[in-house]
Amino acid sequence: MRYLPHTDADRRAMLAAISAPSIDALYRDVPASARLSGLLDLPKHMPEMEVERELTALAARNRSAGAMASFLGGGAYRHHVPAAVDHLIQRGEFLTSYTPYQPEVSQGTLQMLFEFQTQVALISDMEVANASMYDGATAAAEAVMMANRVTHRKKAILSGGLHPHYCEVVENYARWCGFEATCGGPDPQGAEDLARQIDGDTSCVVVQSPSVFGHIKGYSALAAAAQKAGALLVFVVTEIVSLGLLTPPGAMGADIVAAEGQSLGNALNFGGPYLGLFATRDRYVRQMPGRIAGETVDADGRRGWVLTLSTREQHIRREKATSNICTNSGLCALAFSIHLSLLGEDGFARLAEINHARAVQLAEKLAAVKGVTVLNDGFFNEFTVRLPRPAAPVVDRLVERGVLAGVPASRLWPERRDVTDLLIVAATETNSVAEMDFFAQSLAEAL
């Protein structure tokens, strides 16, 4: 077996060195009733070539987004990732190292995390960020639990513009961890009034911008209203490229930012692994979940980095930790950081401008299709259209023409009958004008 270096002679020599008659003797502590004698009913080992053939065949049974005209968003976005990103993250020193517990031999990962934290803080206009969470949805749930700790309250108000999967994750944590999270139903018009719902028990208000329907608006007044009532504003971003063009959460008074960072550096990957971003104000840092890299000096006085403020974490505090999180999304954070380093100030802004312009072009083309209405006034690279008939069958018809037309709202809210005619559509820099024309034309024919 190609991954196992021992020869039978090695094994015999080692057993002799430890005075064990056989491998079985090393398993003598296993209760006799639980010892397996033969092999389990699974295939035996396979040559590399055959594994590759079999899994390549499985991959070929999927239609990749890049092989179609894809306008899917809804929390995962298809962007062009520069070739250098994937090359660098495959360097074995990054790929095959562990969490940097031994800082003297982990300065690469630690410095990268320090840079990543700074990048996240800069683009969100927050003061401090952690070294990543699993994804945007779990970051949102952790943000609500952190707000509960900060405010000593247990009631979160979730916007109807929050991605329903994020709502489900937060509600799930609420149900089982013992706090309250109320989510108003879908808000396709962006018309809800959250400030009115805040009361003396509210720990936080959770908003998403751009919303799951693509709406963007200012949240400064809501932040002020929440803070006046002693609550925090949790700001969710599922399309992080938007921060190249939009007022950042920090400038609108957000207390915690919980975001999905997949758009930079990371492929669609059928939903994972993704990258939860988490940022907050300095004053709340000791309630923040997750790992944090910090600057210090070594024995020779040279600048270096370590994991720090660990007294928040499970391996030190156990049942009193701020979160149970341990392994997070290190390599995805690296990909994000490399991509953003390549973009730089101007590139990040320009990428965002292109995305917005593409979406504006697409909105104009779709609005010109008979029976189709664009619901949004303001949007970034994603918006919602109302079709004259249920959206899901239309999407299926367009698949046959090689178009992934967007996310039918019924996919996200399967139990709501009032959103079946809504289709959430995204455009990025990867979409050409020809693709958009083809989409509009195909849609017109399918309706």
Add this chain to the structure above:
Amino acid sequence: MDKSQGRTSRPETGGVAEVATVSGHRGLMMEEPLVFEQGEPGRTGVDLPEVPKTVERLGGVKRRQAIGLPSLSEPQVVRHFTRLSQKNYAIDSGMYPLGSCTMKHNPRLNEKLARLPGFADIHPLQPAQTIQGALELMDRLAHWLKVLTGMPAVALSPGAGAHGEFCGMTAIRAALQARVDKRNKVLVPESAHGTNPATAAALGYEVESIPADARGRVDVAAFKAKLGPDVAGIMLTNPNTCGLFETDIVEIARAMHEAGGFLYADGANFNAIVGRVRPGDLGIDAMHINLHKTFSTPHGGGGPGSGPVVFSAALAPYVPLPYVVHGPEGFRLVETAEAGAAPFGRLKAFHGQMGMFVRALAYMMSHGADGLRQASEDAVLNANYVLARLKDTMTAAFDGPCMHEALFDDHFLKDTGVTTLDVAKALIDEGFHPMTMYFPLVVHGALLIEPTESETKATLDHFVASLRAVAARAKSGDAAFFHAAPRLTPRRRLDETRAARQPVLRWRPPTPRQAAE
């Protein structure tokens, strides 16, 4: 092997550490500033197309201020991250015997396959007819996990081990709630990973600690004394974090079930027993599997991981959404509760760590039933070999045999002025990543060594020889040597106290005064 390493360097008497250079670099060891200290406006690492001319529709929330990101060209960025990578120790470069972390070889075939566009470039919300291969892959992975564990159900979505713990313990909570049972305590052995008590506490359980007995196992009498109508379950790691099989686990399961609670297993150490023991045969109700440990998806400097959870028949109805089923129209993703099931909810935005599923399945298929079993046996053999070769020099915490990791305590350092930490740092200079230190908490100054199956006997011999020499030096009274270690690393010992007391958690632009200096 030792002789091939060249002349022994004697850094304490001049040599490498004291060579000063003009540049600050030392040969291949490059100093590298922060990316923020290298930018120059006007440079870029991307050539993006022109922005199409349109009328903005930004709803009045356009960004007004610059962000402050540095601007670099592609060659600068490539060099920056290449230099950073060279400051890391990695399994690719050497033995990484970090106990409980399972740093085994990461096959590159798995990287290649995970990047096939048919896996990497599919959107989680694509219609089912376009993703049949992806759903089948998830179904196949689920099958392997169920057969290997002997358990009937699996949840694939958890993002890592701790997330899997949350998943498993929530299913237990859901099962209790379904029978209107308000148990509020969870038992956790002292030797457990910190994530176990943290998970139980997050779910609102009161955590009760169970001591270890003199053999490093759960003290069964103490465990039984805690059982009662208020105990929801126990979270048990098996093999445990002392590297030992919990010999009484079947009895523990029986007693726990009789008392009306559940047995949760932390599967972080499943890699010791794959193909030799099925957790389902031990009476386990739920167990997470760290694909990034047992099934070798790369650790990536701290993730991403993947923590699927297998369930017993008693907990199967509560498996969370979403999951894959096979029907007349092919594979389908179930995202809302269906008849006969009571899923407890969604744990993650989408369906799980697909990229890790591909890698783990490729790993399993490459090994097969026979290779997976052999890998476990070799891991156990390697740990026992290290234990046998070191136990006369260092102090083994418990009598052997061990499973996949060998645990030592710091008695062999008594009165030397040298600590476990010092030994770890000295080992770095010898070219090895240190073992896990000060964990588990049940032994004093723990040194937990997990060689994994990936190492050759020659490497193990070299490691053993180095550690024996380090231990002998500690006993010889040369404490000052240890306190100054490591010497040969990009940075020497870092001031962690200062980092925590005066936290600097991000770069900030220099003030005008600093810039002028």
